[in-house]
Amino acid sequence: MLVAKSDTGQYISLAAPWEKNDLFTMRKEQNFFCTTCNGEVQLRLGEKRIWHFAHRSAHSCDIEIEPESAYHLSGKIQLYHWAKKTNKNVQLEPYIKNIKQRPDILVETYSGKRIAIEYQCSTLSHATFSKRTNQYYRIGITPIWILGGNRIRRLSHSIVQLQSFDWLFAKNADRFHQLSILYFCPTSKQFIYLTDLIPYSSTKTLTSLKIYPQESFPFSYLTDFQKNIRVSKQNDWLIIKKHWRYSNTSFKKSYAHHYMNKVFQTLGTPLSLFPSEAGFPTPYHFVVETPSYLWQSWILIYFLHLQSNQPFHLKQLIISFETLVRKRVFTLRRLPQVKNNDLSLAIRGYLYFLCKLEIIGQINEETFIKRRKVICPQSIEQAYKGDQQLLSTYFKRKEI
Incomplete structure (x- = not known):
């Protein structure tokens, strides 16, 4: 301290x-x-x-006392001096008795808003994170969680590794239903924003990374970061879909993969030839931690028993999906700071995508109808061609 x-x-x-x-x-x-x-x-x-x-x-x-590294202490001091430059009142490590909390920094802005800055470099449990966050909100303080920059694990220029702990810090970034995570590095004196988070596995995520020198990062960005730096990820996503198709021959797979592999075996088709219409970063797809090609393939197969022009209800689909979540076939991502992170939004987002492809139609808010059959590709070459055509159309429409 x-x-x-x-x-x-x-x-x-x-x-x-x-x-x-x-x-x-x-x-x-x-x-x-x-x-x-x-x-x-x-x-x-x-x-x-x-x-x-x-x-x-x-x-x-x-x-609860957490061990503080030199990196953490240095970051806390720098954030304290940075916040003091543009705010009415800034306190370092004040104890808030009625909630038994001691934020790293407590800020009162000139508009009267109170903000607790928590600079987190060590791992917290989901329960502790949620408890602290909710306690702040309960007494009218907005918590801003900033991760230590040394936690960023870049795998390439546009891919990072995020653990379930890192996802606790994800927040809504803009009107496109995208998420962002904020980091601060005291060594380089830089803020790092990961935006446009598009996970494609439980740990790997496509992202746009934006770096700001400390002195040019406005305090207002903590609560109102609306910079639209969206970059097309069509080529990246095509590579990911190729990886999904090739990697289906490897031995180390999740329960969801084994489950869907058996489902495809009943169709007489290898999982590597999943429909090109599956595996898209549709709105709110990040709610489901299981790779999108698996859970979206399941939804497509769910329609196979339906006759053309036969209606089905969104509620039925959600109940069936939740059953597989309870059986731990599919996994949901914990996103305590994300507004509207309900499973129904992820499923609805994918159904709207299928409506645009005219695979299904929408009768009303809760009822859809099957329009045409989904066909699995007959070869890897055919699958790649289908992926490329659909991705080109999808990204051209700026769906993500």
Whole structure:
């Protein structure tokens, strides 16, 4: 921690420009105490780590204490000074008693809005993340979670690796139902926005990466980032669909893959020849963690038993899909900060896409009708050609 109380009740912030000799003298003459639990803390003035306060090893605080690396402490200090430049009141590590929370930074803007900045470099459980977030909202504080830049794992210029923990930080980015995640790197003094997040597996995601020097990143971007930097990912997605078709011959696969492989075997078709109409990043597809070619193929096959012009209800499809989720065939992604992250939106988004392809039609808000049969390709070559034609049409219409 960077803030503690002295014997006299004075708050000592290590974000201030202290001389080391002054802190050495203070440490000899005074004791220091946690601002949360009043337990005694040590002032550590090492050469390798950033100066900080720490509880005695056997002490338990009133709030959950996470280990803070030098990277984390440095980022917290930089974010504190950055926020102070353009806001009415900024506090470092204040203790909010009624919710027993101590945000890294608490900001009051000139418009009167209160914002808690949480700079997160270590892993949190989903339960802890949700609890903290909900507590802030309950007392009228908007939480802004920023991930440490050292968590970014780039696999290529447009592909990153995101774990389920990273997805907790995803937020709605714009009107195109796209998501973004914000990072900050104290080493390079840069904010990094991952936008247009298009996951194609449980851990791999297509994205557009935008880097801002700290001094040119407005504070308003924390709550209102609407930069539209959408870039066509047609070629990237075509490569991904090729990978899905080729990788179906490998041995290490998920339960969803094994399940759908058996489904396709009953049709006398290998899974690698899934319909070209499956595997698209349709609106809200990110709600489902299972790769889209699997769950969308299941929806297409769900129609095969229907006769042409036979209606079906969205609710029936959702119930059947939820049954497979409960059986752990398909997996949903945890997105606590994303508005409208319901499974029904992902399914509806795909059905609307099928309507545009005239595979199905829409009778009313909840009822659809089968228009034509979906045909699986007869060869990999035919599959590639179908993928290319459909993707060209899809991206030309700017569906994503």
